[in-house]
Amino acid sequence: MKKAILTGNEAIARGAYEHGVKVAAAYPGTPSTEILENITKYEDIYAQWSCNEKVALEVGIGSSLAGARTLVAMKHVGVNVAADPLMTFAYTGVNGGMVLISADDPGMHSSQNEQDNRLFARFAKVPLLEPSDSQEAKDFVGAALNLSEQFDVPVMLRTTTRIAHSMSEVTLGERVEEGLKPYHKASQKYVMIPAYARVRHQLLEEKLVELKQFSQESNLNRIEWGDREIGVITSGICYQYVKEALPDASCLKLGMPYPFPEKLVREFAAGVKKLYVVEELEPFLEEEVKVLGLEAVGKEIFPLTGEINASMILERIGGKEKPAPLTLKDYSLEEIPMRPPVMCAGCPHRGVFYILKKLDLIVTGDIGCYTLGCLPPLDSMDSCICMGASIGTALGMEKADPTLKGRVVAVIGDSTFFHSGLTGTLDVVYNLGSSTLIILDNRTTAMTGHQDHPGTGRTLKKEPGEPADLEGIVKALGIDRVVLADPLNLEEVERVVSQEIGVQESSVIIFRSPCALTVKEKDAPAQVNEECVYCTNCVDLGCPAMVNDTQSEEVRVTQEQCTGCGLCIQVCDFDAIEKAGEAGE
Amino acid sequence: MNNTINLLLAGVGGQGTILASRIIAYAAQCSGLTVKLSEIHGMAQRGGSVVTHLRMGDTIHSPLIEVGSADIILATEQLEAWRWLPYLRQGGKVIVNSQKISPVPVILGLKSYPLGILERLKENVPETFSLNALQLARESGNEKAANVVLLGLLASHMNFDRGCWQEALKAVLPAKILEANEKAFQRGYDFK
Secondary structure: OOEEEEEHHHHHHHHHHHOOEEEEEEOOOOOOOHHHHHHOOOOOOEEEEOOOHHHHHHHHHHHHHOOOEEEEEEEHHHHHHHHHHHHHHHHHOOOOOEEEEEEEOOOOOOOOOOOOOHHHHHHHOOOEEOOOOHHHHHHHHHHHHHHHHHHOOOEEEEEEHHHHOEEEEEEOOOOOOOOOOOOOOOHHHHOOOHHHHHHHHHHHHHHHHHHHHHHHHOOOEEEEOOEEEEEEEEOOHHHHHHHHHOOOEEEEEEOOOEOOOHHHHHHHHHOOOEEEEEOOOOOHHHHHHHHOOOOOEOOOOOOOOOOOOHHHHHHHOOOOOOOOOOOOOOOOHHHOOOOOOOOOOOOOOHHHHHHHHHOOOEEEOOOOHHHHHHOOOOOOOOEOOOOOHHHHHHHHHHHHOHHHOOOEEEEEEHHHHHHHOHHHHHHHHHOOOOOEEEEEEOOOEOOOOOEOOOOOOEOOOOOEOOOOOHHHHHHHOOOOEEEEEOOOOHHHHHHHHHHHHOOOOOEEEEEEOOOHHHOOOOOOOEEEOOOOOOOOOHHHHOOOOEEEEOOOOEEEEOOOOOOOOOHHHHHOOOOOEEEOOOOOO | OOOOEEEEEEEEOOOOHHHHHHHHHHHHHHOOOEEEEEOOOOHHHOOOEEEEEEEEEOOOOOOOOOOOOEEEEEEOOHHHHHHOHHHEEEEEEEEEEOOOOOOHHHHOOOOOOOOOHHHHHHHHOOOEEEEOHHHHHHHOOOHHHHHHHHHHHHHHOOOOOHHHHHHHHHHHOOHHHHHHHHHHHHHHHHOO
């Protein structure tokens, strides 16, 4: 038996391979991205990046209909985008087994909200599995596909960041080819007109009763009897925290929390003196327990926000103190400067936000690295809601208050534009808006780690295709004014933005320059010469390669970090910054 | 519980802490220990403070180290060693790269980079080992291998088999940079 240490995401990819998945689709999103990146290593599986999660799920539905075992992966907020097909796919059911991975993010390590998608599983009426380590992440992919085929329903496998990005040991198996299930036309099953859908909904309710029975008998859920004074019901990563904090307590581990295994829970509750529920975010299990009329303690002592940890459980259930931390001399948190994430040295987004701030514009923002433009010193983003929201938000502001015309710009990245910017743009044209839309085209999906998208013309499998013509698409949507400009030339940025916000019609500016992390060749770094009067203009760019030494009143450039993008040279009024090697020329 | 090693790796996004933690995880597995590791990447990796939890032993449940229970803190930047110090247990060790990377509030001149961190670390933790990993990495022919220099120093404080570290470097690092990294590892290992 070969063993490996894998992250939850790597284990899910391995599970897809071993359990005969033929097609996988996703849109990148932390903490789910590496699932597809790892699946693509397996030749036997067709894997693709889709433009967005809705399309990814629709591709998955088609693949399932055609009889293939299928996996679709996304982060929690991606499920919002895919919710439309999901809710009805639960009615139609599957042909080939289908597992939907929802990677949730309690604590919001890299997300705009911390919605608990266990509620989505219940809302969509699809069975839910929750692994608590990498071995289970791999095994549960198989369990989900089997369940899916046995009950003719898609299955949600929900992870959280601590499962997706934690590594633990996994025993590897071989791939078992499942073959394609033959496709049979079955319009009453797959065509959801109301008359057919009513029948399918009724069927789904009946399936859920059977699934509850399954869940009660399944080894996915298990009681671990220990000391009967305390019983804890838990699932996912919290199971590990419970075992860490209360190794002797009785524990009911729910690997399949929905449909809720009522009989098993009653049996467990009857066997312990005091019942606790330990779960992050929503009281999902707790409500199910309380609906059964059982007494349990959950959210009275655990938070509805953020993550839980073993110390918290030890204190709040075990009544024990945390380990005493070091008594530190001369240590104060106030003295330690925060280290927020920052746009990289040489990032092509930096100059654009510098100018947007200078022009004092209202900037409706979007999701990507450039969201960091909201932080000081650039401090030039007014809103950021979800993928694609910048465009509609800008239009709405202008419609509500016409005096804002010419003061609002929407900012969106290339990958985000392909994800959900097209419809917003069309809406602006259709509704005679005069918004200015800035597309920051850095030729990649940068924030999640440089994945391809339609604009790069390379698929996940690295097949070369024709890059999507961004200018052509924007024009085809009805935008007549499309300007292409260089974001590393501040004069050009200022001129183009000023010009475009001044016109009465809607327009699009595409600032095109590749992500600094994808450019192998660096330019000569900048250096500060003796002309410097310490005006700190350059510092206002917020470049991590600049050091402002307030003690000696000097600015310096960290040569190893500098990419030579030249923005600091452009903002210096004293010719005090030059390219290394050009001194005195 | 009794033979568990809790190791906290702290650094700045882009310094290779995640790669370093994977090398340690492989070496631990090769030495017959159960390993759990928890990393965070995504938005925080863009020059933010990043921390990876590594737990090794016979039976490990949680992948997370609780405050006050790390045996070793390995930091690729000195301010990050200081920031995460409350995680260290009484009698723990700190292995720290002397490199300073200014966070944004310091770059902007809003906060100052705390002075004398290395001395203060020593004052609080007698077993503090600092070295200039960037310098040693440059001398080994690969500036990016500072993280592996630190791993060498860490290895000299742990009882994993030397061959396991060798295996781990091979398993995790691309072949073309392996040699420079092996040199870097040795530099750290021999550092006194």
